[in-house]
Amino acid sequence: MSPTRFASEHKWIYYGAIIVLLGLVVAGLVRYKAITTNNKAVSKANQLADAAVEAGLPRPDTELIASVLGTDGGLVCDDPASALKSALWKINVSNGAAFVGQRPVIGDGRALRAEATIIEIYCPDKLDKIQDRLDDLKTDDTVRR
């Protein structure tokens, strides 16, 4: 890198940024709770794996599913139908750009449906709230399986 680094008169801006980011790291580590895998989590993971096979996908690793989705679906079931999450979700059905080139595409039907399958198994009471959103999408099979 360059003389622009810490040798500049902007040290305190760098220090401020470091402190804020470290604060977030500490907050994240304190709040992070590894999902405890139990029989119920494994059973739900098996249901999801079966659904994947039925949909023509390779059977995913159930241990991995259990450790991410636990018994309650984790982040997926956390208010999936809220206006804001819906807005972010729509922005994420996009191309491979990380910054200004991000643009919506015609998403893969089965990949987008995967979320509904997770919700159906882990938090079925929230399924109807996102069903309309999924039904309204124009999709295609763009992922080779």
Place this chain on the structure above:
Amino acid sequence: MSSMDMPADAPRQSARATSATVPAAPRLTWLTLALMTTASVASLRAAPTMAVYGLACVFLYLVPAIVFLLPTALVSAELASGWNGGVYRWVSEGLSKPLGFLAVWCQFAMTIFYYPSLLAFVASTIAYIIDPALASSGLYTAIVIVVLYWTGVWVSSRGTKALAGLSSWGLVIGTLVPGTLLVVLGMVFLAQGNPSAAPMTASHLFPAWTGLASLVLIVNNFLSYSGMEMNAVHVSSLKDPAKEYPKSMFLAMGLVLLIFILPALAISWVVPADQTSLTAGVMQAFDAFFSYFDIGWMTPIAAVMLISASLAGMLTWLAGPSKGLLEISRSEGYLPPYLQQLNRFGIQQNILVTQGIVTTVIALGYAFIPNVSNVYWIFSTITTQVYLIVYLLMFVAAVKLRKNQPDHPRGYRVPALTLVCVVGFLASAAAMVIGFVPPSQFGSNSVLLYVVIIGCGLGALGLLIPWAFLKFRKPSWQLEAAREEEGA
């Protein structure tokens, strides 16, 4: 710098800078500029989205690299090694000054709508770290967008040096380190004898062909490399722009390719495509990845890294296009004097503040009318359409400059420039045409309605507003220094 390397009109430029009381540009190394360029184009944010395509993500990034990244990078390397100032200067010299203004306006205007969506993503990632329930709060999202944007403006207003350091470090901490970790862990996963979650056979190198949807996916991916030329506006900060800028561009090109392809591939090895949820977003994919290795606690750290990379990218975008807009406006009087004012660090503070007011209004939409945020995705299509105008102009200008000013000193010359420009122009034109195809989000609504919305947005933002600036500008808007120079 040897006299041969010095652009013929460089002394004129420096005279202009002095007389307009612009502080001397701070020095940047070519490595810093390469990192800034990479930070403004690539991050890991897109990796989980592309991991869904498995091995085909290599194809989806390589084809656009050949037809769009390569022409963009090579052409901007030649132009920046011969002319200071970035895209406005290239188009001004090659085509005309009003078109130069149009080019830099389009580069600038598209970012106005981009910041709210980028910062909304950052807000949701911060929420993941401190309290996921916050992600559903419009007020929280609006506050984060406003606070981060104005902090970015404040940092940018401290000068190029401050943001060059932050954006370079943001790239290293937020993208290069976690990206390397993902790739190494992915290789460990395969080395342990685990089968890849996504099939890795030769037939899976190509995405499924379903006609229009596949074409939309492939062509829209050209835009993944948007912004490679943007940091050329800082070329005068290099010690020897003619030699150093091309070097910086080639390094950035390599880094961008590696950052886009390898982490996406690594995620596709470990995380099954059917287990990623777009609502839970990027963090869920990272959580699944790290959980496999029993280092789930890395997920919040990765989240902080992603935040730093996103903010680093935002800083480069705050500083680049607005600087180009300022420079042509100061010399030609295209913007009102208020927007031409500089702060004591030589930064276009008033342009950034004006842009910030629009960003704040959009952010307030998240807080008070969250349902409206559901259509914000349309902005991303309109803004990318507007950005493509820049590329169309740039490729035409490059050919014209080679024809009209063949002896102008350039530190680097693109072999077969016309062919390269034709490929880049056609790729940009194809991306613009494909931009009128309704995506998933538009559902079963009328295609004509979509075309009208995108066409009107493109016309208003990319043509009508810059035309109005040119039409209604006043002679008094041109700085005294620039007028004197014209007279001389």
